[in-house]
Amino acid sequence: MPNGRTAxxxxxxxxxxxxxxxxxxxxxxxxxxxxAIIDELERAYPSVTRTRLDPNLRVVVGRGLLEKQRLEANQDEYPLTDDGRALLIQRAEHLAVACEISATDSDAVDSNARARGEGNG
Structure with a gap:
């Protein structure tokens, strides 16, 4: 991308x-x-393993979207970078336009989910 961010x-x-x-x-x-990342991903990928996760985290870190921080006991933490957050926001805005809703219009999202029978109400 022209601004250096990963598409x-x-x-x-x-x-x-x-x-x-x-x-x-x-x-x-x-x-x-x-x-914790594996736990989050298991919803979509029931058999996700560290063997699959590690190389993909390296790619995302290498693209500057996550940062790898070494913690005690050989544990790593992967906070989102500003570029990573910007990419996610850009994607959310793109999807909001495609769905003809405001990216911050949670009422529209909630009412659409209720209309499909996905809401709690």
Missing amino acids: WIELTAFQRDCLEAVTRLERTHIPAREP
Whole structure:
């Protein structure tokens, strides 16, 4: 991309899902360590393993979308970088336009989910 950011389409679906999993963990204040990322990914990938996760995290780190921070006891944490957050926001805005909703219009999203029978109400 002209601004140096990685395009969404340059990532595999699994790598994009890794970014989304890290974002969900950060939103709930859970450190984005490999076991927690695997737990998040198991919803879509029931048999995800560290063997599959590690090389994909290296790619996402290499593209500057996650940062690898070495912690105690040989544990790594993978916080989202500003570029990673910007890429996710750009994607959310793109999907919001495609769905003709505001990216921050949670009422529209909730009402659409209820209309499909996905809501709690």
